[in-house]
Amino acid sequence: MAVFPIPHRDPFLFLSRLEATDGEEAIFAYDMPRHSDSFSLKMFPTLLMVEAMAQAAAAFHGVRMNEETDLATQETGVLASVDKVRVSGRPKPGDTLTIKIKRRKTFGPMVLLDGEVWVSHRLAASAELYVRRGISGATS
């Protein structure tokens, strides 16, 4: 599993890899395990989709794509607020979550991002996430 510039670690890390970023938006993926000692639930809890978007938003600020590695840690983000959460689906064990994060507005140290969770080309959740930039965090 990739190391992201946020302090979260398995089993409470809901990002498996960074698939793409262009500086304004990023796409992460999370492979939900079919079997887990930590989660015996048959469905992925709704709240954890919000957590996955929050982790992706925070990690987005620490992610710099380069040609040598898929991730390099420069800075991180700290979640400040979540708003307008909408849930329209619930992933099942074995599903891959596609987590899309897009920067909408920056104001001082604060950034507003739009987050979405997609499962099998269907929107499962969305939210507005407010993240504070530039605070160092764990990188390993």
Add this chain to the structure above:
Amino acid sequence: MSEVTAAQVRELIMETLNLHEEYEPEEVEFDASLFGDEGLGLDSLDALQLAVAVEEKWGVTIDESIGETVFRNINTLAGHINNSL
């Protein structure tokens, strides 16, 4: 478009930042500081939420570069909105 009043801006601030539980509208003076220890004591998260709310309601953008001036108080914010309409 008709002029945006300071009272309308105050209402947007109070609604966006959930200030109705803390203040009565008339307690929030139009020339009181929005940020800092005096006045409402808003923070950087409030500033971003307020900038987004103004943009959504009146279509007026508030960039970071002018934020300190525009967000000085309700009167300055209303003035910026009206100058931009």
